[in-house]
Amino acid sequence: MKTDAADFDIVIVGGGMVGASMACLLGSLDLRIALIDRTQYDSTQLPFAQDSLKFDARVSALTPASQKIFSEIGAWEAINAMRCCPYQDIEVWDADGTGRIHFSAAEINQQSLGTIVENSIINTALYAALEKVSNLKLMAPATIKDLSVNNASTILETEEGQQFAAGLVIAADGANSRIRELAGFKTREWDYNHLALVTTVRTELPHKQTALQRFIDTGPLAFLPLASKREDDDQDYCSIVWSDVPDRAQQLLEMPDDQFRHELATNIENKLGTIEWVDKRYSFPLRQRHALDYVQDNIVLIGDAAHTIHPLAGQGVNLGLLDAAALAAELVRGLEAGRSPADPTVLGRYQRKRIGHNLGMMWLMEGFKHLFAEQALPVRWLRNVGMSGVDNISMIKNHLARKAMGLDLPRNN
Ligand SMILES: Cc1cc2nc3c(=O)[nH]c(=O)nc-3n(C[C@H](O)[C@H](O)[C@H](O)COP(=O)(O)OP(=O)(O)OC[C@H]3O[C@@H](n4cnc5c(N)ncnc54)[C@H](O)[C@@H]3O)c2cc1C
Secondary structure: OOOOOOOEEEEEEOOOHHHHHHHHHOOOOOOOEEEEOOOOOOOOOOOOOOOOOOOOOOEEEEOHHHHHHHHHOOOHHHHHHHOOEEEOEEEEEEOOOOOEEEEEOHHHOOOOOEEEEEHHHHHHHHHHHHOOOOOEEEEOOOOEEEEEEOOOOEEEEEOOOOEEEEEEEEEOOOOOOHHHHHHOOOEEEEEEEEEEEEEEEEEOOOOOOEEEEEEEOOEEEEEEEEOOOOOOOOOOEEEEEEEEOHHHHHHHHHOOHHHHHHHHHHHOOOOOOOEEEEOOOEEEEEEEEEEOOOEEOOEEEOHHHOEEOOHHHOOHHHHHHHHHHHHHHHHHHHHHOOOOOOOHHHHHHHHHHHHHHHHHHHHHHHHHHHHHHOOOHHHHHHHHHHHHHHHHOHHHHHHHHHHHOOOOOOOOO
């Protein structure tokens, strides 16, 4: 059932990875849909040529569940054709002691544990897929600056002076969501007191499609394998995510390349030999945030607008894509039953499906972070015994791996 009073049945605000996927998922519906973003993403140019050695510093570790969503919306083939690196193993260990855990795709009969993809490659593939969506009006660059809610619709206003009415607003406008703020959604949030430093490196030894994560006293350091597709050797580039307390992160950002390469090699215990080259470094403040409700009037939150989580387990965009898939499934189900997109039953079902799962994952990551930040001796002993213990009990370990990969989700989630 459409909302005749509105200019659009659904307006998606935010066309990042989650919002653009949402638009693709709704592409086959007989509805008037708009996607608005202040950035104009490009679908035609490969962000980095396939064989070039220039990488986007921002990457995502995509779970098999996310890969399935991208396949369904026709974006995976393009991602695969550009550049991505499936990984078969993850090694996590603790700088303090002997705690160590190793996840392996072979142990759970999967081809890979996930795939590392540069964010700009994901966006390029999504915007190419969006070009085939006929019921979509793409408005970019356009920035939402205000909204007002009345019974049947929400009026959105852009900084560029446009105004239009939406039957349902899907806020996918990221961690600092303007829609969430304007609509007055309540959140629970706190600062992690961490900055995440990201960059790309070339290493002396091949990564062997293994992701490495070492928990240092002040935060985790991850080496994520990249595929460079060079003919001679395509296993010598890694993406770095190093989360640390602000003072230390700032030092790492500012130190000369030579010194930083040395710091990196030492802090990953020289697992990949020397660090031969490092790209420009960037940093992102990390904040934990969760909206108490995902639905209010005819506005619904998805992705980082609903929740932000520490990147230590690479779950943020994966959770957002599951939000988009769950909301799309409920909208389709509602339309089949004659309900409008903003029907409270439809949106309530979406919230019930996603809020518990997202919170569960956030608490798991929060627990990890506190466990590894704790310096007290008994906790250090416990974490070492705990990690080694879990590593020895394959049933628990494999259950953890399947959960993180999104393999054990209920249907339609
Ligand atoms: C260092 C780091 C590493 C990470 N690694 C991983 C990982 O390995 N795996 C993983 O799953 N997640 C990871 N994440 C998290 C992941 O990047 C985010 O969860 C994801 O980008 C969120 O996507 P989104 O589309 O919800 O929001 P965003 O990517 O923030 O997109 C929001 C969009 O909304 C637009 N927008 C904002 N305001 C407005 C407005 N007022 N009007 C119009 N448009 C607007 C923006 O231009 C943007 O395009 C990582 C995060 C960090 C910081």
